[in-house]
Amino acid sequence: MSLTAGTAQDEAPAPAPRERETLGHIAAGRTHLQTARHMGLSQHTVDAHLRRIRAKLNITTTAEMTRLAVSPGL
Template identity: 50%
Template sequence: MSGHRVQSGPPSLSPRELEVLAHIGAGLTHHQIARRLGISVHTVDTYTRRIRAKRTAPTLADLVRLSVTQDGV
């Protein structure tokens, strides 16, 4: 199939999703992340939902583990 790119593995995280994930891994709350990044808490929640949709991370512990073990990639 020429012209079609087959993606292997889970979808990659955007730079902003990686940034939010790093802050979660550092132990910051959504409010603290929002303040640091100059975005709303709702937007932090949105990024967190997107990360969870792209990776198997249903709990906060899973998100922290993801940030430490894989750097989100």
């Protein structure tokens, strides 16, 4: 599964730029609070970004998100 949008109808939509940025911070080992402070967001917004990523990509764990974040094509 790729994190970039494709032309196929059944392909998952790509995360928005701020969602990708949030994912990068989490993949780098930052907590939700540290990510929020670094990005100038509330912790609630960081949580919302991560929930949307999980829904778009149909993944359930932070480990899966991290694996996708470090794979080529993000």
